[in-house]
Amino acid sequence: MQFPESWLREFCNPPLTTQEIADTLTMGGLEVEELRPAAPPFSKVVVGEIKDAVQHPNADRLRVCQVDVGQGSLLNIVCGAPNARVGIRVPCALVGAELPPGEDGKPFQIKLGKLRGVESQGMLCSARELQLSEDHGGLLELAADAPVGQDIREVLKLDDHIFTLKLTPNLAHALSVYGVARELSALTGAPLKAPSFPPVAPANDARLPVKVSAPDLCGRFSGRVVRNVDTKAQTPAWMVDRLARCGQRSVTALVDISNYVMFEFGRPSHIFDLDKIHGGLHVRWGSEGEALKLLNGNTVTVDGKVGVIADDQAVESLAGIMGGDATAVSDDTRNVYVEAAFWWPEAIQGRSRRYNFSTDAGHRFERGVDPAQTVEHIEHITRLILEICGGEAGPMDDQVLQLPERKPVTLRVARAAQVIGMPLTEARCREALTRLGFPVEGEGGVLRVTPPSWRFDLAIEEDLIEEVVRIIGYNELPTTPPLAPTTARVAPESRRSRFAVRRLLAGLGYQETINFSFVEERWEQELAGNAKPVRLLNPIASPMSVMRSTLLGSLLGVLRFNLDRRAERVRVFELGRVFLRDDSVQTTDTTVRGVHQPMRVAGLAYGDADGLQWGRKATPVDFYDAKGDVEALLAPRKPEFRAAAHPAMHPGRCASVWLDGREVGVVGELHPRWRQSWEFAHAPVLFELDLDAVMQREVPAFEPVPRFQPVQRDIAVIVADAVSHDAVLGAIRSAPTGGLLRDAQLFDVYKPKQASAGLALGEKSLAVRLTLASADATLTDQQIDAAVAAVVARIATALGGRLRG
Template sequence: MQFPESWLRSFCNPDLTTQQLADLLTMAGLEVEELQPVAPPFTGVVVAQVLEVAKHPDADRLNVCKVDAGTGSVLQIVCGAPNVRPGIKVPCATVGAELPPGADGKPFKIKLGKLRGVESQGMLCSARELGVSEESNGLHILAEDAPLGQNIREHLKLDDTLFTLKLTPNLAHCLSVYGIAREVAALTGSPLIDPEIAPVKPEIDARLKVTVEAADLCGRFGGRVIQGVNPQAKTPDWMVERLARCGQRSVSALVDISNYVMFELGQPSHVFDLDKIKGELVVRWGKVGEELKLLNGNTVKLDEQVGVIADGSGQVESLAGIMGGDATAVGDDTRNVYLEAAFWWPKAIAGRARRYNFSTDASHRYERGVDPAPTAQYIERVTRLIIDICGGKAGPLDDQTLQRPERKPVTLRLSRAQRVIGMPVTLTQVEQVFMRLDLPFTAQAKGSDTHLVVVPPSWRFDLQIEEDLIEEVVRVIGFDKLPKRAPKAPVVPHVRPEARRSLYAVRRSVAARGYQEAITFSFVEEKWEADFAGNTQPIRVLNPIASPLAVMRSSLIGSLVEVLKTNLARKADRVRIFEVGRVFKRDAAVQDGDQTVAGFDQPVRVSGLAYGPADTLQWGQAVRNVDFFDVKGDVEALLAPRQAQFIKVEHPAFHPGRCAQVVVEGKAVGFVGELHPKWRQAYDLPLAPVLFELDADVLTQRAVPAFTSVPKMQSVYRDLALVVTDSTAHDALIGAITKAPSEGLVRGARLFDIYKPKAPVAGMADNERSLAVRVELRDDEQTLTDERIDVAMKAVLASLASEVGARVRA
């Protein structure tokens, strides 16, 4: 929100300097982002009138002008501006004047000199040369009644300051100069000057029928017919100046008046060309298939979620609360207009402009809330300005009130306010704050406490809960009045159980395996969910920040693949990344009061991706790409000392034959596998990355170390060469050995060799292979004898034969 200080002080003029006023607004929550002078410093520039213009004898593009600068003598000035002509009044820099710095950063001083042999006694200035505007189409022509010789800074009010406020969405009532002045009056106690808005007496009986079909779109609609206007009338200089200092370019008188009142009072309005409206106006929701060409030239497609104003033929003429249509726009041939101002429900406007990739001043205000109470007065204000500037005759005011926003009372407990603010606040102070803010209230004694019940006024959409009122109290009293005390809070250390570790420790463990952490959005492309999670019904975001980020992720795999693509695009050949984050899944319905709503599960997952060479380039070993077993080893290390089982499964993201489900203590905790070939091809990956995704809970839990004495007896090892089918799993083989009834002598087994003959071998079928396993046996109390070892090994062989069909290789 940008505005000139002089306009603000015309409504409320506190005895404060510009900087003090800016500091006051900032400390009250209306952050002043920038203070900027209207024009840079310069001296010696006055109002002058061009008396004569003659061609320069030696330059085609120069003119020799006779100028009256109010000094008592006529000055001769050489000027090259294309719009110089006799009779106009322009800024004139006299000899000795200093103009704003140029490109070299040094002030430009006007001296008596000659241009192509003709003496020049000054300089006629453009707005750009004065630093008033960035554009320059020639001399800055002044009003005809500008007094000769008057300092141009005084005449154009160039000593004004532009305020730029950075307003939060809850401050909709401050999106106008009058609204900010109302805040200044409450903060300083200075009188507030209300604008004089006298009703315009109707001179004609012309009306336009308006039917409001959607009360949930429009709560109040007002308008009137004005006939005989002159759309080519010149916008007054004072209005053009104020609009320019609010950052608004002058368009035409009718448009400028509408914009001016919006910046002045906060009420957007729209002017229709009445003769282009067919029949009547209908306020309703849009329909699928309808289109509208807007004032900005864009053609948008409509649906039931967008409010519109249509004519009697059904043709849409305006996007409600956002922008008018091109078909009924006012132009140079407009003679009769229909002026409209309405209260559009904020929820009906919010987000609609962003759907079409633009924003307007009107939608910015309506989606935050515009005061519905003085809609009729706003129309009267616009009507008076149109008649005074463009002429015409006004018809009677049509004001339809369907439903106003309900202002529910909000209760402030004095004891609660004191506790939240952090200093003793008296009842008198709170009452004074509410009176200064024009908040009607009643005080009620409740035991030892006092409750103040406030009914928010029509312009305060932000006052809904007790904390909102507490904020009003403290910001009016002054944040600088809060005591500077260090917070006192008991520091109680929370001892984490030894069987758990933090997610930060998990992150360090993954990083120690050579992975780098990535942080991505929780909302992702819908395509990722279908591809990598097989989720065709993802949780959708109601108001996504971008159309591709429209659903919540149920897996981290898609995010990691996207990070991989980004790294590959930057010529990275070896990538190790991981992420710790929440995923979002639909859960069973839960009861919320009297309603049953969908429940959501938000577990934390740890996911990693490895791509490219298994190790960095070195001389000690040949280059090979990372494979399933490398990442499987990383997962085993992260879960250690607990043993995990890896069970072959199918997953939509992984290669059918290179994917395993990770099971710990009988519970499935995640997956590890190589990316499916079709996704590698679809996402343009030269090599297949290997990924894992685990529940964070299983990684934050760990076994507490328990003391065991060093074995007194040595272990005995026996090697077995076993013939099994190719489909025999490693875990099944080792499980058959460790489960053998060996009186507890078997302490472990490890596979150390695999033999698959290339040609047929006696005693082995084509679908068989030989596995070499080393079995460890030990008795902690006594030395093992050959007899006991033989008995134990026979039990192991029997278990292998019955469990997996293994036999000793001949």
């Protein structure tokens, strides 16, 4: 919100300096983001009238002007501006004047001099030379009644300041000069000049039929016809100047009037070309497939979630956002229809973003615009139109359908004192609320406030407490240190922290990376097999159009980035959130309906397994390196690995990770086709695990040191080549050894190249070391032999294996 100080002081003029007003607004919750002068400093520039202008004798593009600056005698000034002509009044810099600094930062001083042999006693100025605008096409032409010889700063009111406010969404009532003045009056106690809106007497009975069929879109619709307007009329200089200082350029008189009232009272309005409307207007929700060409030249398609104003043939306007090109006023317009409405904020919010643009009107309506004064503001607009463009006004049409219900809000004085942290009296709270223009009722420490029509942010007691403390002044609050004891929450021993997970992966040689949660849709389809990813309505870039359901694509992108910079060995990991469709999820403070958002941890290893070293021959990282890292990450819990298939993994070099009978992740080598697609010289290995499973750990339990020495026995069993190592160990552990088996480890594998004695093709020999022990006594040979026999028997029955030799 940007506006000039002079306009603000017309409504509220407290005895404060400019900086004090800025500080007061900021401390009152209306942050002044920028405060700057309306014009740069310059001196000795006055109003001059050109009395004579003749061609320069020695230059085709220069003219010699005789200029009256109120000194009795005319000044001889050489000027090259194309619009230098007799009769106009322009800024004239006298000899000794200092103009605003140029690119070198130094002020430009006007001296007596000669141009092509003709003496020049000053300088006639353009708007750009005074740094009032970027217009340098000619001299800045002033009003015909500008007093000759008067300082230009007084004539144009350049000793003004521009306020730029940074408002939060709940301060919609301050999106106008009058709204800010109302707040300033409440904060300072200075009187507020309330505007008056005398009705305009109708000069004809012209009406436009309007039907409102969506009260949940439009709660009130007001309008009137104005005939025989002159759309070519010039916008008054004072209005152009005020609009410019609000950051709005002048367009045409009718558009300027509409914008002026919006900045003045926060009321967006729209002016239709009445003769271009077919039949009447219909305020309704859009229909699927309807198209509209807007004033900005864009053509948009609407649906049932966007409000529109249509005539009998087509859609003519986006409700509360922007008008259509078909009914826009032009130089040929003679009759207009002025409209001001109350659009429900919920019906406007987010609609502009669907079409990738925003408007001042939409910015205000989606926050809430006062529904009580649509008629008064149309009267104000009508009066301005008649004064500037002429015309004849018709009668006012006003349809009130459904206005916001103003529910009283209760304020307990004791509760306000507790929240604010300082003693408060009922009288002080009542005074603060009354200064804001709120009707206050109640007594006995309980006040009731019915929010006025311009306040959409007052719904609960805390809202009123905030208003009280704003008016009292934050600088009045006492400095009180917190007294509540703070006790650190002790993390359960059975759960490691995310920091511990990061530290463990760093200890394994991985480096952490942080990536966007937005990824390419191709990654989701190819690497995750996700045909329906969560799409973004407004992605920050076209390659970032969906939410990721796996971290693997992000890590592969990091690998490609590093390889492009000649990295030879890459080991990276990421802890991040993924986004999965799940209809069972409901919206809460931490969840979004229909989207499950678990945390995952993923890692990628590429290049040599050990890096540069001398102890052994360099070998590329493989599946078992990543498997070992997963085991280290989950230790002391022992995961189970089962052969699996994954869209991103090599079909024969991929395993799912299981803990306590639940699948918690996947580990494997990148699929050959993705390796070829990403142009990797070697296949990277990857893993991805549920972070909750990684963070869980077993609490160490005390066990006494064994009193009796364990016994080890080695056996070699022959099984079919298709039998896995996991199946063999499973059979061994399930053997009825009477609790004597402590451990089993594979230490040799033999596969013959051709059939030999005792070993056929398609078979393999596995050598396993069994560790047996008892906590009660030293094992006897009979117990050991019985346990080994039970293991061999279980392998035979479960896997069809036999003891070798």
